[in-house]
Amino acid sequence: MKTVFDTLEKWGVKKYSIIDKQAIKEITLGASILATGGGGDPEIGLLWTYRVLDEGKTVVMIDPMDIPDEIFAASPACLGAPVVLTEKPPSYDVLNNAIQTLQEYLGKKLEATIPIECGGVNSTVAYAAAGEFCVPVIDVDGMNRAFPELQMTSWVTNGVNASPLASCDERGTVTIINAKDDNRMAENLARRAAMAYGGNSWIAAYPMNGRQIKQASIPNSQSIAWELGKAVLYARQKHLDPVKEMLDNLKKTRNVTGKRVFTGKIVDIGREFGGEASKGFSLGRVKMEGIGEYKGSVAELDFQNEWLCLRVDGKVRCLPPDLITIVDPETGEPIRTDIMKYGYRGSVVLIPAHDRMRTPRGLELFGPRYFGYDMDYVPVEKLNEEEA
Amino acid sequence: MKTVFDTLEKWGVKKYSIIDKQAIKEITLGASILATGGGGDPEIGLLWTYRVLDEGKTVVMIDPMDIPDEIFAASPACLGAPVVLTEKPPSYDVLNNAIQTLQEYLGKKLEATIPIECGGVNSTVAYAAAGEFCVPVIDVDGMNRAFPELQMTSWVTNGVNASPLASCDERGTVTIINAKDDNRMAENLARRAAMAYGGNSWIAAYPMNGRQIKQASIPNSQSIAWELGKAVLYARQKHLDPVKEMLDNLKKTRNVTGKRVFTGKIVDIGREFGGEASKGFSLGRVKMEGIGEYKGSVAELDFQNEWLCLRVDGKVRCLPPDLITIVDPETGEPIRTDIMKYGYRGSVVLIPAHDRMRTPRGLELFGPRYFGYDMDYVPVEKLNEEEA
Numbered sequence: 185m186k187t188v189f190d191t192l193e194k195w196g197v198k199k200y201s202i203i204d205k206q207a208i209k210e211i212t213l214g215a216s217i218l219a220t221g222g223g224g225d226p227e228i229g230l231l232w233t234y235r236v237l238d239e240g241k242t243v244v245m246i247d248p249m250d251i252p253d254e255i256f257a258a259s260p261a262c263l264g265a266p267v268v269l270t271e272k273p274p275s276y277d278v279l280n281n282a283i284q285t286l287q288e289y290l291g292k293k294l295e296a297t298i299p300i301e302c303g304g305v306n307s308t309v310a311y312a313a314a315g316e317f318c319v320p321v322i323d324v325d326g327m328n329r330a331f332p333e334l335q336m337t338s339w340v341t342n343g344v345n346a347s348p349l350a351s352c353d354e355r356g357t358v359t360i361i362n363a364k365d366d367n368r369m370a371e372n373l374a375r376r377a378a379m380a381y382g383g384n385s386w387i388a389a390y391p392m393n394g395r396q397i398k399q400a401s402i403p404n405s406q407s408i409a410w411e412l413g414k415a416v417l418y419a420r421q422k423h424l425d426p427v428k429e430m431l432d433n434l435k436k437t438r439n440v441t442g443k444r445v446f447t448g449k450i451v452d453i454g455r456e457f458g459g460e461a462s463k464g465f466s467l468g469r470v471k472m473e474g475i476g477e478y479k480g481s482v483a484e485l486d487f488q489n490e491w492l493c494l495r496v497d498g499k500v501r502c503l504p505p506d507l508i509t510i511v512d513p514e515t516g517e518p519i520r521t522d523i524m525k526y527g528y529r530g531s532v533v534l535i536p537a538h539d540r541m542r543t544p545r546g547l548e549l550f551g552p553r554y555f556g557y558d559m560d561y562v563p564v565e566k567l568n569e570e571e572a
Numbered sequence: 573m574k575t576v577f578d579t580l581e582k583w584g585v586k587k588y589s590i591i592d593k594q595a596i597k598e599i600t601l602g603a604s605i606l607a608t609g610g611g612g613d614p615e616i617g618l619l620w621t622y623r624v625l626d627e628g629k630t631v632v633m634i635d636p637m638d639i640p641d642e643i644f645a646a647s648p649a650c651l652g653a654p655v656v657l658t659e660k661p662p663s664y665d666v667l668n669n670a671i672q673t674l675q676e677y678l679g680k681k682l683e684a685t686i687p688i689e690c691g692g693v694n695s696t697v698a699y700a701a702a703g704e705f706c707v708p709v710i711d712v713d714g715m716n717r718a719f720p721e722l723q724m725t726s727w728v729t730n731g732v733n734a735s736p737l738a739s740c741d742e743r744g745t746v747t748i749i750n751a752k753d754d755n756r757m758a759e760n761l762a763r764r765a766a767m768a769y770g771g772n773s774w775i776a777a778y779p780m781n782g783r784q785i786k787q788a789s790i791p792n793s794q795s796i797a798w799e800l801g802k803a804v805l806y807a808r809q810k811h812l813d814p815v816k817e818m819l820d821n822l823k824k825t826r827n828v829t830g831k832r833v834f835t836g837k838i839v840d841i842g843r844e845f846g847g848e849a850s851k852g853f854s855l856g857r858v859k860m861e862g863i864g865e866y867k868g869s870v871a872e873l874d875f876q877n878e879w880l881c882l883r884v885d886g887k888v889r890c891l892p893p894d895l896i897t898i899v900d901p902e903t904g905e906p907i908r909t910d911i912m913k914y915g916y917r918g919s920v921v922l923i924p925a926h927d928r929m930r931t932p933r934g935l936e937l938f939g940p941r942y943f944g945y946d947m948d949y950v951p952v953e954k955l956n957e958e959e960a
Contacts, residue, residue, distance in 0.1 A: 289677075289748075356759055359678075360748035369745055369768065376764035380757065 188244055188318050191295070192381075197250045200320065203243040203311055208233045211406060213516075214413030215299075215307035217430065219330035219537075220507050221521040222466075222490035223303020224266040224443040230304075231366070232276065233312045241315035246296075248324050248403055253395040257296040257322060258286055260313040263334060263374050265466050266489060266522040269305065278386045279313055285350035285358050286388040297399060298322045298465045300337070300390065302409050303330040308510055324401035326390065328408060328538045329507050332465055332489040334374055335367035336505075336550040338540040339390055342400035346370040349389035353381035362407050402538050411437045416516035426516025427531050434535060443568055446483045446532040447513055448472035450524060465489050466522045476530065483532060485510075492555050493547030494532060503552045505542065506564035507535035534564045576632055576706050579683070584671050585638045588708065589632040591699055596621045599794060601904075602801030603687075603695035605818065605925075607718035608895050608932075609909040610878035611691020612654040618692075620664065621700045629703035634684075636791055641783040645684040645710060646674055648701040649694045650707035651722060651739070651762055652772030653854050654877060654910040657693065666742050666774045667701055673738035673746050674776040676769060686710050686785060688725070688778065690797050692716040692908075712789035714778065716796060716926045717895050720853055720877040722762055723755035724893075724938040728926040731790035734758040737777035741769035790926050804851045804904035809956055814904025814920050822923060831956055834871045834884055834920040836860035836899055838912060853877050854910045863917065873898075875909040880943050882920060891940045894931065895923035922952045 192200060201207070206231060216226040237243065260279050262263050262269060283294055296319050299310035305323070314321040327338030346371040348362040359377045363369040370389075377383035392400070415433035419426040431442045452471040466489050474481035484495045491508035494501045502508050510519040510530035519530045540546070542563070548554070551561040580588060589595065596618060625631065648667050650657060671682055684707050687698035695713070702709045710827040715724030723736050735758040736750040747765045751758040758777075767775035780788070803821035807814040819830045840859035853876050862869035872883045880887045881894035890896050898907040898918035907918045928934070930951070936942070939949040 226640055355757075357761070358750040359761055360746075361829065364744055366743065366745065369743075372768040373745070373747055373765055376768055377761055380760040380764055382892065384782075519772040 186318060188242055188320055192244070192246065192320065192415055195250070195252055198247050199247065199250065201245045203245055203321070205234055205237060205552050207410065208243070208308060208311060210413035211410045212260065212304060212413065213416055214409035214411065215302040215468070216304035217301035217412055217416065217511060217518045218328060218409055218507065219304060219455070219518065220490040220509050221487055221519065222266060222332065223301065223330040224262060224269050224305030224522070226304030226308070228269060228274070228305050229308025229312070233308050233315070233366070234512050235276065236312045236315035243311050243315040243321065245321045245323050248398050248401060249320050250451040251296065251322060251394040251397065253393065255295040255394040256292045257298050257392060257394070257397060258283070258294060259298050259326070259387050260309050260386070260388050261300040261302040262309065262377040262384060263387050266305070266520065269384050274386065275354050278352050279309055280316055281356065281358070282350045282352040282388040283313060283317065285352065285360060286348065286391060289360050290347055290351065290391060294319055296320050296322050298390065298401065299325040299406060301325055301327045301330045302405065306330070307409060309482060321406065322397055323404050323406045324366045324397060325405040326401060327541065328402040328405045330490050331505070331550055332501070334389065336369040338392070338402050338546070339392065339396070339400045340367045341543055341549060343546040344390065344392050344400045346389050348391060349374065349387050351377045351387045352386045357381065393446050402540050408437050418453060420515060427511060427513060427533060430511070430516060430533065440536045441565070442533055442535040444531050444533050445501055445568060446472065446474060446481065447451060447476055447478050447482055448474040448481070448530070449526045450526055450530070453524065453526060470524065472530070488555065489521060493522065493552070493557060494534070500559065501567050502534045502564050503557065503559065504555055505537040505550050506545060507537060509533050509535065536564050574706060576630055576708055576939060580632070580634065580708065583638070583640050585634050587635065587638065589633045591633055591709070593622055593625060595798065595925055596631070596696060596699055598801035599798045600692060600696050600801065602797035603690040603734070603800065605800055605804065605897050605899060605904070605906045606690035606716060606797055606895065607692060607906065608878040608897050609875055609907070610720065611656060611689065611718040612650060612657050612693030614692030614696070614912070616662070616693050617696025617700070621647045621696050621703070623664065624700045624703035631699050631703040631709065633709045633794060635712050636710050636786050636789060639684065639710060639782040639785065641781065643683040645678045645686050645780060645782070645785060646671070646682060646776050647686050647688040647714070647778040648697050648723055648774070648776050649688040650697065650739070651775050652766040653693040654860050654908065657772050659864070662774065663742050666740050669699055669744065669773045670738045670776040671701060671705065673740065673748060674736065674779060677736055677738065677748050678779055679850060682707055684708050684710050686778065686789065687713040687794060689713055689715040689718045690793065690827040694718065695794070695797060701854070709794065710785055711792050711794040712785060713793040714789060715929065716790040716793040717893070718878050719893070719920060719938055722759040722777065725778070726790050726934070727788045728755045728782065729931055729933040729937060732778065732784050732788045734777050736779060737762065737775050739765045739773045741773060745769065766811040776830060790928050796825050807867035808903060809811065812903050815899060815901060815921060816883050818899070818904060818921065828924045829953070830923040831954060832919050832921050833889055834860065834869065835864055835866050836871055836918070838914055838916045838918070841912065841914060858912065860918070877909060879909065881940070881945060882922070888947065890922045890952050891947065891949055892943055892947065893925040893934060893938050895925060897923065922956065924952050925938055
């Protein structure tokens with residue numbers, strides 16, 4: 185049987201990372217912090233990958249710059265409302281079914297997986313699928329954060345399409361979608377399929393070649409998540425401030441200045457419920473009251489699976505696509521929109537989006553106006569200038 | 573180039589009907605009467621088939637009993653809210669795209685078309701597609717009426733599945749659905765795709781072989797519609813009562829006793845609007861006030877694309893799957909749920925459903941309880957006994 189190492193040898197790839205349980209734990213933690221409140225329950229992605237490793241399968245990650253231009257890769261992912269996933273963890277063969285369906289439809293064999301986003305589920309399932317299909321994971325993604333809709337990627341802003349894609353449920357239902365370059369239509373169809381399935385779907389999307397991966401992805405997105413996860417685990421072990429470690433680490437790996445702008449307690453959660461009414465998302469708004477140095481201040485956050493917009497005392501402090509992440513100030517564990525509860529304490533951390541997400545086309549596709557805000561995009565650095 | 577006659581010769585089929593413009597006009601009229609208020613604008617199906625004939629293509633219909641067991645056939649159809657179709661007539665290649673997509677997905681070439689239902693659009697597009705693909709139309713359908721949902725067929729009650737199916741829109745979007753034996757899921761996914769497209773979709777569904785066509789269809793359903801159409805046109809020409817001609821004809825072709833139970837004027841139409849709210853259907857209720865011998869009586873009809881239930885003066889007179897059709901008493905032209913207006917005059921005619929639609933499994937799938945009525949099915953003959 186051909187192993188992933190045979191493939192790497194064929195490609196002439198000499199540098200790779202072996203993803204063991206410790207590594208996937210670190211990557212999952214980092215990815216779920218970058219997931220900006222969404223991305224689903226990291227426990228699910230983690231256990232899934234553990235299981236693949238326990239079966240003796242090998243998971244390796246390689247740098248995008250080392251892959252041949254012509255290889256065929258795709259993104260395995262979960263598409264739906266994260267809370268539904270937490271209520272009903274997946275069976276393990278549904279994602280394999282999605283990949284196999286896409287392979288058959290395109291008449292091509294998968295040669296690598298590409299994580300679609302940073303998220304507790306959607307980063308890690310790319311590793312699990314890579315192990316299952318004996319292919320490497322490429323150290324990229326399409327966002328370096330999580331976003332609610334399928335088309336909100338650097339891939340689309342660079343002309344790579346989300347479909348053809350295959351969408352499956354656990355009963356073996358298969359939907360193949362080909363919306364060509366209408367990526368909002370691909371999202372619309374995929375979302376509706378997920379709703380028909382009961383709230384969640386497992387997809388294999390964004391079929392692309394090696395050249396497209398290199399040109400259109402957020403490069404080394406997985407390494408950024410991995411280093412971030414390591415930094416937070418280190419802080420826990422050494423009883424250091426996880427937020428400070430996190431920000432120092434992002435400065436080092438990405439050369440961006442993140443910022444803690446609020447620490448408080450959740451005092452109100454307004455959710456829009458109902459599968460159809462909420463259109464297959466976890467949707468709503470949350471209010472936090474400041475504690476410690478932020479006492480007397482009020483933070484308000486809108487969410488659509490992910491945190492979208494932060495206002496502190498009525499003033500906008502962060503707009504999409506910049507990152508809002510709320511973490512437990514003691515452990516650095518992210519607070520997710522799908523499971524947060526009244527009384528949770530969290531530090532709100534803002535991180536500039538990757539440059540590949542801040543292009544004019546990017547702001548059109550996932551800037552404030554797309555999400556219904558009557559505001560032009562202002563970079564998070566500028567919105568928080570006077571505080572610097 | 574192979575013609576449809578080469579195929580018939582290969583199959584040893586000696587008896588066939590040439591469908592010319594007069595024939596398709598008669599079939600379309602009969603089918604739209606049997607469409608029980610739904611089935612879409614007959615003008616659309618008619619012009620479509622005219623166009624195929626004008627291009628010199630040949631349309632022939634053959635008897636199901638004459639086809640080989642192993643041939644591969646499928647149903648080309650429109651799925652969505654009929655009113656949307658009337659607002660925006662289709663381009664002609666979208667249905668071809670659906671058939672081609674299904675062919676590619678299954679790796680088989682279409683050898684015949686099978687009309688999915690009796691309807692102004694969905695009977696006729698099977699003829700148009702047959703002409704386009706140089707294959708015969710089989711003289712069957714899955715309902716011998718129209719019904720709002722994809723799975724409401726004698727095919728499903730006899731173990732033939734609606735999917736794999738291909739669904740297309742006019743911009744070239746393609747969705748392939750394979751819900752295996754979960755035919756309500758196939759409907760759910762296909763309906764949601766239609767909504768994503770803007771209200772309507774063009775599908776190629778119910779892939780089946782010759783043996784399944786013979787065992788599971790409503791046999792000679794097209795001939796029934798054709799004879800009915802001829803009878804109504806004859807009545808118009810001879811200034812006879814079209815309803816009487818219609819009922820006499822149904823007695824002759826199907827040996828069933830249909831009945832005119834009401835003539836009146838539409839005085840109220842309650843529509844549930846909004847693409848999402850109405851779930852991709854024309855939904856609502858209509859009230860008619862009796863005229864002539866029915867003066868003083870009130871008829872109420874519920875509809876979901878098709879007429880579902882008739883009450884006269886509060887008494888239930890017809891339940892699904894029995895047929896309710898409302899026709900203009902002067903011309904026999906059917907009044908459709910999607911375009912009816914206040915003031916329209918119509919005769920309400922009740923027709924017993926085909927025996928293959930009245931099985932226990934049929935009543936489960938499209939009897940009164942499926943549509944939300946807290947009533948057991950009572951045959952229309954029994955509901956109208958005292959009137960006999």
